[in-house]
Structures are given as structure tokens and as C-alpha cells.
Amino acid sequence: MGNLSLHSLEGSLMARRKKIYEGKAKILYEGPEAGTIVQYFKDDATAFNAEKKDVIDGKGVLNNRLSEYFMNGLNQIGVPTHFIRRLNMREQLVRSCEIVPLEVIVRNYAAGSMSKRLGIAEGTQLPRPIVEYCYKDDSLGDPLVTEEHIAAFGWASQQDMDDILSLALRVNDFMSGIMLAVGIRLVDFKIEIGRVFEGDYQRLIVADEISPDSCRLWDIESGQKLDKDVFRRDLGNLTDAYSEVARRLGVLPKSNVTKPTLIN
Ligand code: TMP
Ligand code: ASP
Numbered sequence: 386m387g388n389l390s391l392h393s394l395e396g397s398l399m400a401r402r403k404k405i406y407e408g409k410a411k412i413l414y415e416g417p418e419a420g421t422i423v424q425y426f427k428d429d430a431t432a433f434n435a436e437k438k439d440v441i442d443g444k445g446v447l448n449n450r451l452s453e454y455f456m457n458g459l460n461q462i463g464v465p466t467h468f469i470r471r472l473n474m475r476e477q478l479v480r481s482c483e484i485v486p487l488e489v490i491v492r493n494y495a496a497g498s499m500s501k502r503l504g505i506a507e508g509t510q511l512p513r514p515i516v517e518y519c520y521k522d523d524s525l526g527d528p529l530v531t532e533e534h535i536a537a538f539g540w541a542s543q544q545d546m547d548d549i550l551s552l553a554l555r556v557n558d559f560m561s562g563i564m565l566a567v568g569i570r571l572v573d574f575k576i577e578i579g580r581v582f583e584g585d586y587q588r589l590i591v592a593d594e595i596s597p598d599s600c601r602l603w604d605i606e607s608g609q610k611l612d613k614d615v616f617r618r619d620l621g622n623l624t625d626a627y628s629e630v631a632r633r634l635g636v637l638p639k640s641n642v643t644k645p646t647l648i649n
Contacts, residue, residue, distance in 0.1 A: 409435055410448070410598060422481045423472065424594075426452075432617040434526050439616065446474050447627040448596035453477060454636050455595040458563065464555045466591040467579055482579025482592050486540050488519040488527055489549060491557045492573040496601050497614075498529075499573075508572075508608070516553050521577075548589045549578050556591060564602060567633035569611060572601035597627045 402414035402423060409431045414423040426445035431438050449471065456468030467479040492515045495505035499517075518535060519527040535541050541549065556576055564571045576599070579592030593599075597612040604611060610618075611626045631637040 410445075411594065416478060416481065420481050421469065422479050423476050424479050425476050426594075427475075430598075430613070430616050430623065432613070434523055437617070441616070441623045443624045444598075444627065447624065447631055448594060448598055449475050449477060450636050451596045451627070451631055451634075452594040454634060455560065455563075456591070459556065459559060459591060459595075462555075462559060464552060464559065464591060465588065467581075467593075479592070480579070480581060480590070482581045482590060484521075484592060485545070485549070485578045485580060485589070486521040487530075487535065487549075487578065488521055488575050489553050489578060490517040490519065490573060490575045491515070491553050492517070493557070493561065494570065494572045494601075496572050502529075508603075514554060514557050516550060545589060552576075552578065552589060552591060556595070560595070560600070563634070565605075568605045569630065569633065570603045570605050572603055574600035597630055602630060 405413040405415055405422065407413075410427055410429055412425040412427065414425065416422045426449040428440045428442060428445045429438065430441045430444060453468065453471045456466040459466050460468060467482055469478040469480060471477045492499055492511060494507075494511060495503070495509040496507045499505065499515075500507045500509075518530050518532070520530045520534070520540070521527060532546055535546060536543060553576060557571070557574070560574060561571045574595065576591055576595060577593035579590050581588050581590055600612055601614060602611040603609065610620055611630050613623070615621055615626045616623045628637060
């Protein structure tokens with residue numbers, strides 16, 4: 386099937402689904418069974434709270450595939466995620482969950498807002514991974530908050546915070562390892578956490594996406610940026626950078642791919 390007909394097929398499938406939420410990079414639709422959601426990856430790229438916007442051909446396809454790869458790996462090592470299975474080029478089936486209103490950031494090297502805030506040169510190795518929390522609110526620009534704010538305002542309990550910290554550090558170890566194996570330094574990343582209810586219990590799982598949109602990835606040798614900073618800082622072609630990450634991880638064929646092509 387050519388790309389055009391695949392696109393229109395995806396389009397018609399989407400049209401029959403009920404849209405639950407549209408964010409900057411993804412759309413959520415009601416899933417086929419209770420407790421599931423279809424997560425659709427758009428080509429839209431935004432930065433600086435959507436002050437900078439563009440449509441990057443192929444970004445959604447790459448992020449769908451890369452997020453599948455990372456979430457599958459996490460599930461396999463016993464770090465629970467919302468990921469169930471990829472449905473097609475742009476969509477994946479995920480567990481429905483209640484998103485904890487925090488962006489959980491883990492940093493191994495100083496970069497971005499931490500470098501600016503604390504005056505530490507980008508690329509400085511941190512003495513240990515540092516976990517930060519931002520309150521998810523676009524109208525406020527996702528401000529940095531402390532555990533005190535989180536507990537006082539009831540965004541998460543102390544037990545949740547312990548679980549979130551442990552999930553974040555396990556994701557960091559996993560992601561650092563697989564990136565190191567392909568010559569990439571995991572500088573920092575952001576994850577989101579979901580709450581699922583199983584009988585009387587609630588469990589926290591990794592949700593949203595893990596992709597070069599939400600990580601800083603630098604080539605170990607050259608320092609070349611292979612993440613969304615390419616877009617934020619106008620450093621070149623974003624799809625080329627993401628394709629390089631996918632190619633190294635074996636998610637794309639080893640040939641010189643300019644357009645994202647799915648294997649299997
Ligand atoms: P920062 O240095 O801009 O605070 O970003 C830290 C990490 O979080 C970096 O890997 C990019 C990621 N991130 C997001 O995924 N979404 C965002 O809205 C922001 C600001 C950062
Ligand atoms: N995702 C955020 C936005 O659009 C910021 C970023 O990733 O830099 O605005």
C-alpha cells in the first residue's frame with residue numbers, strides 16, 4: 386500500500402474514533418476496549434510553550450516507533466508503562482490512566498534550563514542524577530516545584546513521590562544504558578507518570594511518550610545533538626537527527642534512510 390492510501394486509511398479510522406484530547410504533539414482517541422486509549426503522534430513540533438511552531442514531515446512516525454521501542458524495553462525489565470502495542474505508523478494502543486500533573490525530569494549532565502538557572506556550563510557531568518519536578522500547566526509555563534508544593538497541593542502523596550522517584554531513576558538507568566551502547570549520551574529527559582486503578586489498589590506507571598522530543602541525546606564522540614534542541618535552536622534537520630537515533634537502535638534499516646521507513 387502506498388503512503389497516500391495508508392494515510393487516508395489512517396484518516397478514516399481516526400474519523401470514527403472519539404477524540405478525547407489534543408495536545409501539542411499528540412492526539413488521544415477513545416480506545417477499542419474499556420481502559421484503553423489510542424495515542425496518535427502528530428508531525429507538529431513546538432518549543433518555548435508553543436511560541437515556536439512547525440510541522441516536521443515524518444516526526445510523528447519516528448516518535449511513535451521510538452517510544453514503542455523504549456516503552457517495550459521498560460515493560461520487559463519490569464518498569465510498568467502504559468504501552469500495550471503499536472497499531473500503525475502513527476498510532477499506539479495504551480492503557481488509559483490519570484496523569485499526575487508533573488513533568489518529571491532526570492538530568493545526568495547540565496543543559497537547558499538547569500544550565501541557565503544555576504550557571505553551570507552545558508555538558509558538565511553532574512555528581513549524581515538529579516530529579517526535578519515541574520507542575521504541568523502551560524498557562525504558567527510548567528514551573529519548577531518542590532516536593533513540598535507537590536505534597537501540600539495534593540498533586541501526589543509521599544508514597545507516590547517515593548514510587549515516582551524510583552521509576553524515574555530506573556528509566557534513567559535503562560535509557561542511559563541503551564543509548565551508551567549506540568554511542569549516545571543521555572544528557573537528560575522528561576517523563577510523565579500515570580495512575581491506574583486495579584481493584585482497591587492504585588499503581589503508578591510511565592505514561593505519555595519517551596522520544597527525542599522529551600530527551601537530550603548527544604553523540605558521545607562529536608557532541609552532535611540528536612534531539613529536539615535541533616528544532617529549538619535551529620541546528621539543522623530534525624527528522625535526520627531522529628532517524629539517526631532510530632537507525633543506531635535498529636528501529637530503522639541500516640541503509641541511508643532519508644525518509645522514515647518501518648521495518649516489520
Ligand atoms: P529543560 O532543560 O528545558 O528544563 O528540559 C529538560 C528536559 O525535559 C529535556 O530533555 C527536554 C525535556 N522537556 C520536555 O520534554 N518538555 C518540555 O516542555 C520541556 C521544557 C523540556
Ligand atoms: N513541549 C514544550 C512546548 O511546546 C516545550 C519544549 O519541548 O521545549 O512548548
